[in-house]
Amino acid sequence: MARQADSNSLRLSGGVFTLTVLRLQSLDPDPLEQQWQEQSAALGILQGAPVVIDLADCKEQEISQELPKIIQILRQRGCTPVGIRNATPAQQAAADQLGLAQLRGMESSPQSMKKNHQRPELTPASPPLEHPLRSGQRHYARGQDLICLATVNAGAEVLADGHIHIYGPLRGRALAGVQGDETAQIFCQRLEAELIAIAGIYQTLDPQHPLWGRAARIFLDGEQMAIMPLEK
Amino acid sequence: MAQTIVVTSGKGGVGKTTTSAAFASGLALRGHRTVVIDFDVGLRNLDLVMGCERRVVYDFINVIHGEARLQQALIRDRTLDNLYILPTSQTRDKEALSAEGVARVMAELQQEFDYIVCDSPAGIETGALRALYHADAAIVVTNPEVSSVRDSDRILGILAARSKRAEEGREPVQEHLLLTRYSPKRVQEGEMLSLEDVKELLRVPLLGVIPESPVILQASNQGIPAIHMKGSDVAQAYEDTVARFLGEERPLRFVQQEKSSFFKRLFGG
Ligand SMILES: Nc1ncnc2c1ncn2[C@@H]1O[C@H](COP(=O)(O)OP(=O)(O)OP(=O)(O)O)[C@@H](O)[C@H]1O
Ligand SMILES: [Mg+2]
Numbered sequence: 116m117a118r119q120a121d122s123n124s125l126r127l128s129g130g131v132f133t134l135t136v137l138r139l140q141s142l143d144p145d146p147l148e149q150q151w152q153e154q155s156a157a158l159g160i161l162q163g164a165p166v167v168i169d170l171a172d173c174k175e176q177e178i179s180q181e182l183p184k185i186i187q188i189l190r191q192r193g194c195t196p197v198g199i200r201n202a203t204p205a206q207q208a209a210a211d212q213l214g215l216a217q218l219r220g221m222e223s224s225p226q227s228m229k230k231n232h233q234r235p236e237l238t239p240a241s242p243p244l245e246h247p248l249r250s251g252q253r254h255y256a257r258g259q260d261l262i263c264l265a266t267v268n269a270g271a272e273v274l275a276d277g278h279i280h281i282y283g284p285l286r287g288r289a290l291a292g293v294q295g296d297e298t299a300q301i302f303c304q305r306l307e308a309e310l311i312a313i314a315g316i317y318q319t320l321d322p323q324h325p326l327w328g329r330a331a332r333i334f335l336d337g338e339q340m341a342i343m344p345l346e347k
Numbered sequence: 348m349a350q351t352i353v354v355t356s357g358k359g360g361v362g363k364t365t366t367s368a369a370f371a372s373g374l375a376l377r378g379h380r381t382v383v384i385d386f387d388v389g390l391r392n393l394d395l396v397m398g399c400e401r402r403v404v405y406d407f408i409n410v411i412h413g414e415a416r417l418q419q420a421l422i423r424d425r426t427l428d429n430l431y432i433l434p435t436s437q438t439r440d441k442e443a444l445s446a447e448g449v450a451r452v453m454a455e456l457q458q459e460f461d462y463i464v465c466d467s468p469a470g471i472e473t474g475a476l477r478a479l480y481h482a483d484a485a486i487v488v489t490n491p492e493v494s495s496v497r498d499s500d501r502i503l504g505i506l507a508a509r510s511k512r513a514e515e516g517r518e519p520v521q522e523h524l525l526l527t528r529y530s531p532k533r534v535q536e537g538e539m540l541s542l543e544d545v546k547e548l549l550r551v552p553l554l555g556v557i558p559e560s561p562v563i564l565q566a567s568n569q570g571i572p573a574i575h576m577k578g579s580d581v582a583q584a585y586e587d588t589v590a591r592f593l594g595e596e597r598p599l600r601f602v603q604q605e606k607s608s609f610f611k612r613l614f615g616g
Contacts, residue, residue, distance in 0.1 A: 247550050249504030250497055266550060268500050286548075 133216075134197065135161060137189075138169040142181040144188055151192055155313045162193040167218055171201035182209050225228075248273060248287065255293075269309060278302070290317070297335050301346065306331040316340055349456060351463045353482040355506075356606050357498025359469030361490045362527035365563055366585075367466035367574040368396045370486065373589030376574070379461040382421065383451050385435040386478035388443050389467035389510055394434040398570020400426060400501045408436045426575070431460075444477045448568035457584030471505055480511050484521040484592075486554060490528045491539040499524075503536030503551065523554035525588060530559040531604040542602055558601040 126142065130232070187331050198216035199206070207217060234260070243262040248254055248271030254261070261275035264282050269288035273279055277299055279291045280293050284305035290312040292299025297314040306326050310319050320327070330345035351407060354367045364387070371383035383405060385393035394400040399422045405415035411432075417433075424430035433452075436443070456463050467478035479485065485506050506520050513520070522573040526545055533539045546553060561581040566572065574585040580601050587597040 132601070246507070247503075249507070250500040252504040268548070270499060270500065271504075 132257075134167050135164050135194075136167045136169050136174060137161075139185070140172050142170075142173050142176045142185065144181060144184040147185060147188055163195075165195050165197045168196055168199045168215075169201050170199060170206055171202075173206075174201075174203055181252070182206070182237075183213060186213060186215075194303050240277075247271075247283070250287075263293075275299070285311075288312075291333075299334075301333040302331075304332075306333075306342070311340070311342075313340065348461050349460045350483050351453065351457075351465065352484045352486060353465045353479045354465050354488060355467040355468055355475060355479055355502050356469065356488040356495070357471060357502040358494045358495045360489050360492070361495055362557065362563075363379045363469075363488050364393050364466050365499070365567065366486065366488050366525060366527065366557070366572060367393060369574040369581075369585040370589060370592075371384055371464040372423050372427060372430060373426045373460070373574045373585055374464070374593075375424065377429040377589065377593065378429065379382045380459065380505040381464065382431040382456055382460045383464040383466060384433040384456075385466050386444070386474055387466060388435050388474055390434050390468065391436060392610045393466050394422075394432060395570060396567050397432050397572060399432055404435045406436045407452065408438055408443045411443070411445060412451055412486050413417070416445055417452060443471075445449050446477065446480070449477050449480070470499060475502070476509060478511070479506055479520075482506070482520050483512070484523065486523045486525050486592075487549075488525050489525055489545060489549070489552060490569060491526060491530075491534065491541070491545055496540065496545055497614050499549060501547075503549070504510065516605050522551045523591070523592070524549055525557065527557040528559045529602065531602060533559075533594040535604050541614075542599075553583060554591055556599060556602050557584045557588070586609055603606070 142257060143250050162220065168185070172251040173332040184259055186196050192329070196215060198218040199210045200218040202217070210217070231305050237260060238258050240260040241256060243264045244254060245264050246268045247265040250268055253272040253274070256275040256277070258276050260277035261279045263273060263280065267281055267285050267287045267289065269274050269286040272290070272291050273281070273287070274290045274294065276294045276296065279289050279301045281289065281303040284307055285303040286307045286309070286341035287309040289301050289308060291301045291304070295314050299313055301313065302310055305328055306320070306324070307328060308316055308320050311333050312318070313333065316335060317339065318340050323344050326342055326344060335339055354363045367383050369575040370554050371381050374381045383393065383397070385391060385396050388408065393469045394403055402422050407420065410417050410420045419567055420433045421433055424432065453463065455577070455592045458466065465482065467475040487499045487503060489495050503522060507521065510520050512518060524546070526542060530539060530544070534541045537577040542556060559578050560581045561577065562576050568575050576582045584601055587600065590597050
């Protein structure tokens with residue numbers, strides 16, 4: 116895929132990335148701070164993540180004063196704003212000043228970055244992951260299903276464009292159908308996940324969940340995430 | 348060719364330096380030419396634990412900067428003549444451990460020794476990365492608590508990705524779990540993770556369990572590696588650990604809560 120430029124100092128290559136979209140309800144920094152504090156566990160998944168700020172709900176608001184503050188809050192909380200979308204021309208100008216890219220994309224709600232109803236063309240799965248995936252590690256099966264024979268430990272992350280099968284405990288995060296395939300599913304021998312997501316719809320889990328520690332299958336039932344025991 | 352062993356953990360204060368000193372001494376006691384290196388630039392306490400702090404003239408950083416020869420910086424152990432310590436300095440310069448400098452010193456040590464034991468600093472930054480880079484084997488020191496287990500997991504991931512062996516696509520670094528500061532009583536009371544919990548979470552072969560013991564503090568205050576504390580549970584546990592590392596089978600000890608004896612109960616011991 117990589118195309119060699121004439122000089123060796125530069126190499127262009129393509130890549131498809133999954134970005135989290137933060138859809139702001141207002142440009143007032145205070146409620147943002149407050150919500151972050153209240154939901155720090157759930158928003159903790161944004162630690163270290165590149166994010167896109169969606170201004171669809173802030174069309175009427177003047178931005179030049181507030182945007183820098185919002186960016187600062189996000190950076191302090193450990194995420195990296197990389198771009199904005201659904202901005203008015205005035206908002207775009209302010210974002211340009213801050214070095215944020217303009218991203219075009221489908222309208223979306225904060226919980227889901229969809230919709231790509233079709234199952235994409237998948238290539239056969241790579242050989243299974245044999246070793247535990249450890250805290251801080253991440254594995255993405257691009258254009259594939261993912262099979263993992265060992266554990267996905269807390270703090271580790273597995274992603275796949277297709278299904279995810281984990282034959283050990285799932286203690287970290289698993290995101291299936293990351294390109295928007297709503298038919299993707301997650302199967303695991305022991306559900307102790309920090310987070311599960313399908314086609315951008317995500318859910319955090321805790322030990323109170325009735326299927327905690329059990330074999331489970333996770334799929335989308337409409338807009339809702341369904342978690343069922345694996346055995347019938 | 349020497350075998351290089353990194354003693355690492357991610358989390359601070361779990362017993363890496365204590366273990367490096369005891370483990371290196373244990374290898375030397377069994378007749379292997381061994382050197383133990385302090386990679387914890389800035390803190391520098393391996394020399395204290397080994398009881399050689401007064402004899403430090405030149406150190407690892409001087410050798411890296413070409414200010415001294417390796418032979419001038421190596422300190423012979425007080426009791427074992429086949430054990431050497433390469434201390435570090437208290438400089439605050441984080442760049443003191445250059446990758447090339449470390450590689451040069453390691454290559455030179457390879458010629459002289461059977462085992463090179465690297466005492467890693469805490470964290471996952473430069474110092475820790477330098478310490479693990481050349482490793483053939485890693486002893487991941489873990490305390491029976493969630494945060495320590497998580498950090499050990501993190502460092503295991505880094506070992507698998509960032510070591511020289513990983514970069515060169517050779518056999519991966521051999522991983523060993525050493526559970527330290529283990530208190531069967533506190534496990535039973537539910538205050539600490541059990542041995543089984545930790546094994547289940549990390550899934551790394553267990554090299555040993557070192558009990559929590561006041562003897563460790565006595566030893567380090569006197570500058571004596573804990574393996575020399577004759578008759579103590581920690582000395583025996585470290586000895587077992589070294590034996591297992593060298594391929595012997597040893598049953599696990601000090602993992603059950605001691606039943607208080609009839610007399611102790613009678614006299615309120
Ligand atoms: N088995 C043990 N029982 C009781 N105390 C212990 C034990 N092992 C280590 N300690 C104590 O824990 C403290 C930290 O030990 P040590 O310096 O070996 O840890 P470390 O991992 O090297 O720390 P750092 O990350 O700061 O380098 C010391 O005070 C030491 O005496
Ligand atoms: Mg130390």
